[in-house]
Amino acid sequence: MTAVTYIPDYAPPETYLNASHTIRSWLLTKDHKRIGILYMISITIMFMVAAGAAALIRINLLSPTGLLPQPLDYNKAFTVHGVLMVWWFLVPSVPTVLGNFLIPLMIGARDLAFPRLNLASWYLFVASAILVLGVVLFGGVDTGWTFYSPYSSLFSNTHVTLTIVAIFINGFSSILTGLNFIVTIHKMRAPGMTWFRMPLFCWSMYATSVIFVLATPVLAITLVLLAIERLLRIGIFDAALGGDPVLFQHLFWFYSHPVVYIQILPTFGVASEVVTCFARKRPFGYAAIAFSSLAIALIGFLVWAHHMFDAGISPYSGIVFSFLSFAVAVPTAIKIFSWTFTLHKGSIALETPMLYILGFMGLFTIGGLTGVMLATLGLDMHMHDTYFVVAHFHYVMVGGAVMGYMAGIHFWWPKMTGKMFNEFWGKIAAAITFIGFNLTFFPQYVMGYLGMPRRYYSYPPEFQVYHVLSTAGASILAFGYLLPLVYLLWSLKYGRDAGPNPYRSMSLEWQTESPPPTENFEHTPIISEPPYAYDLQLPMGSSAAMKLVEA
Amino acid sequence: MSEHLVTEISRSLVPEQFEDRHQQKESSTLGMWTFLATEILFFGVLFASYTIYRHQWPDAFRRGSLDLKWYLGGLNTAVLLLSSFCMAMAVHAAALGNSGKIIRYLALTILIGGLFLAIKGTEYYIEFREHLVPGPNFRIDPPAEEQTGVVVGAFDKFEKWFHSSVLHDEDRYEHERHLPRPGNEELFMLFYFIMTAIHATHMIIGIGVMIVLIVMAKRGAFSAKYHNPVEMFGLYWHFVDIVWVFLFPALYLLRQP
Numbered sequence: 001m002t003a004v005t006y007i008p009d010y011a012p013p014e015t016y017l018n019a020s021h022t023i024r025s026w027l028l029t030k031d032h033k034r035i036g037i038l039y040m041i042s043i044t045i046m047f048m049v050a051a052g053a054a055a056l057i058r059i060n061l062l063s064p065t066g067l068l069p070q071p072l073d074y075n076k077a078f079t080v081h082g083v084l085m086v087w088w089f090l091v092p093s094v095p096t097v098l099g100n101f102l103i104p105l106m107i108g109a110r111d112l113a114f115p116r117l118n119l120a121s122w123y124l125f126v127a128s129a130i131l132v133l134g135v136v137l138f139g140g141v142d143t144g145w146t147f148y149s150p151y152s153s154l155f156s157n158t159h160v161t162l163t164i165v166a167i168f169i170n171g172f173s174s175i176l177t178g179l180n181f182i183v184t185i186h187k188m189r190a191p192g193m194t195w196f197r198m199p200l201f202c203w204s205m206y207a208t209s210v211i212f213v214l215a216t217p218v219l220a221i222t223l224v225l226l227a228i229e230r231l232l233r234i235g236i237f238d239a240a241l242g243g244d245p246v247l248f249q250h251l252f253w254f255y256s257h258p259v260v261y262i263q264i265l266p267t268f269g270v271a272s273e274v275v276t277c278f279a280r281k282r283p284f285g286y287a288a289i290a291f292s293s294l295a296i297a298l299i300g301f302l303v304w305a306h307h308m309f310d311a312g313i314s315p316y317s318g319i320v321f322s323f324l325s326f327a328v329a330v331p332t333a334i335k336i337f338s339w340t341f342t343l344h345k346g347s348i349a350l351e352t353p354m355l356y357i358l359g360f361m362g363l364f365t366i367g368g369l370t371g372v373m374l375a376t377l378g379l380d381m382h383m384h385d386t387y388f389v390v391a392h393f394h395y396v397m398v399g400g401a402v403m404g405y406m407a408g409i410h411f412w413w414p415k416m417t418g419k420m421f422n423e424f425w426g427k428i429a430a431a432i433t434f435i436g437f438n439l440t441f442f443p444q445y446v447m448g449y450l451g452m453p454r455r456y457y458s459y460p461p462e463f464q465v466y467h468v469l470s471t472a473g474a475s476i477l478a479f480g481y482l483l484p485l486v487y488l489l490w491s492l493k494y495g496r497d498a499g500p501n502p503y504r505s506m507s508l509e510w511q512t513e514s515p516p517p518t519e520n521f522e523h524t525p526i527i528s529e530p531p532y533a534y535d536l537q538l539p540m541g542s543s544a545a546m547k548l549v550e551a
Numbered sequence: 552m553s554e555h556l557v558t559e560i561s562r563s564l565v566p567e568q569f570e571d572r573h574q575q576k577e578s579s580t581l582g583m584w585t586f587l588a589t590e591i592l593f594f595g596v597l598f599a600s601y602t603i604y605r606h607q608w609p610d611a612f613r614r615g616s617l618d619l620k621w622y623l624g625g626l627n628t629a630v631l632l633l634s635s636f637c638m639a640m641a642v643h644a645a646a647l648g649n650s651g652k653i654i655r656y657l658a659l660t661i662l663i664g665g666l667f668l669a670i671k672g673t674e675y676y677i678e679f680r681e682h683l684v685p686g687p688n689f690r691i692d693p694p695a696e697e698q699t700g701v702v703v704g705a706f707d708k709f710e711k712w713f714h715s716s717v718l719h720d721e722d723r724y725e726h727e728r729h730l731p732r733p734g735n736e737e738l739f740m741l742f743y744f745i746m747t748a749i750h751a752t753h754m755i756i757g758i759g760v761m762i763v764l765i766v767m768a769k770r771g772a773f774s775a776k777y778h779n780p781v782e783m784f785g786l787y788w789h790f791v792d793i794v795w796v797f798l799f800p801a802l803y804l805l806r807q808p
Contacts, residue, residue, distance in 0.1 A: 111567070217593035234685045242738050247603060
């Protein structure tokens, strides 16, 4: 008997995925691409838990008397939904998954500036996630995601302190990620990659990182103060001791309003990439889009008190905050107009990522414009704490940030995995998400305007029709989110090979293999052209944007 | 060809994501300053809240300042500045590539930092005996001298001597000492403990890092060309020092009406 050995006539190229296969090599990896994948898995799990809490909310509200056993259960459901969605999904979503994966590829670096710190960020994230899941399993927390004192410190009998510790750890994960991105974008750009040759995604990640670094410590120390108040039963924010509960709100929103821009700015970056690629045009106003990201980050720090118009703040400061909140709409509108003009006379390809982004543009515009309504001092007095507010921020967060995340995942899926997903099911999922989303949240605008308050376990029967519509929409939306999970995982095994650049994008990250090799580029790229030179694009595959160094 | 070789060699000396030592050093410097910006916001909330409450309750906060031992705080300021000097010398030694001196100066910095913490601990002990710790133990009426114990008594004697023999204002001193504490003074003491404790936590973490740096220096990790960790840690230590330079006047010295 002679052994027959099969010798392949070619060796598969080494990529970051097949460089090593042990679990250990993943858990100790310093490769930004692998850490991006680790984040993707972790935040998907957290998203599903948080979505489960949302399902409980929607089921409870099917009946005017509430369907969950107790009002406390309902309070816990919306608190867990808010806390998990904000800190364990929306904040990390695009930055930690796509930012981690793409920033070095987009600027021509081999990795982030501090790869070990990057891995440490992920471990901090996982530790905080385990802690907060423990809170969910062993009784939950009922204060709402805002933790207003004195309710959270002196009255609530749920696991407030543990939740605060989890958010504190999570915050340091965010800070370290932001720090890493700032240094990487400043110091790690390839030769010829000037600031104005960077893909716009990097600009939006830079603006996001600035907020990460400057806003998150404010939340961290505020929550420390709250924990001290709760553990020692001494009121830092307790009026009985001379403290001021409104101060807590100021400090909380000083972080928590900019965090809204942490959630939405990365999505703007995704939109700029997707729109230019599928319209095959240079962006209309590159500098305008880049600087409007920074303007949003900057003005975003000065609008926090529009969450507190009815908390007894001075009407004069209310006027100033109202005006500044209008002002933040200007750079945001600049972006929407820029994308619209980029689409104008472009040769638009309606592929899955583009469908998600078109959905995002419509939904975000609605969410943004109702935001301007809410920033109006007088109108907000009427609509504060109603479902109008709930609908507004879900249009921005879900219609904006989550749609953008889905667009990004679909757009860069071929780059990350080297496989194409099923385009037909992708389009179906994008359509279902769009329909489900609108059915869920548009009725909330209506009932909020009619006076339905948020966070109520039971409600007058005349609102039932809107709640039933909303719950019906939520079940469609859930289907829209589960579908990609199926066909994306399916594509890992059965998808056809994507090739380096299936969408013929001009960005640097597409000029290397899919999936990229561990060191990203065979040779350090030298960049000699501005980005998005689609008007210079040669037929299929070749790129004028990049020339390789001859070794 | 030779240029390519030079690139290869300079890349082999740094972690793989960097091109050369220059890029590595610039990255760590920017990273450290970004981290310090985070720290400024972290402490900034405490200073802002303290200022707001001080504005709201000026009398209570002034009375609170009177209860702190300004001379211990002042001594600690000098001690901390001295430790910063030693840190600067350690960084200087690192720039020269002198590992022996790095180790000696870092050890001295640890020692002086430890002295700061010891003095701070003594202050906490005095405040504990004088019922100034917020909570059920806090007392609006200052406790009688015989209730506070030997250590605190010794400090009292020193203060009395100092005010009668050096400042010649013992009447005012006695008067101020026995002023009743307004209830909101508890808020002042709370901020005092939180701010100084968070500052001390930063120092303890710093001492831990210095021990690691000493071990690294012993193993010969630093040279004139590569000593980023020492230099970056120097920035951190000076920052912690500067925080105290703001804490000291804000807490101890704003005591006159």
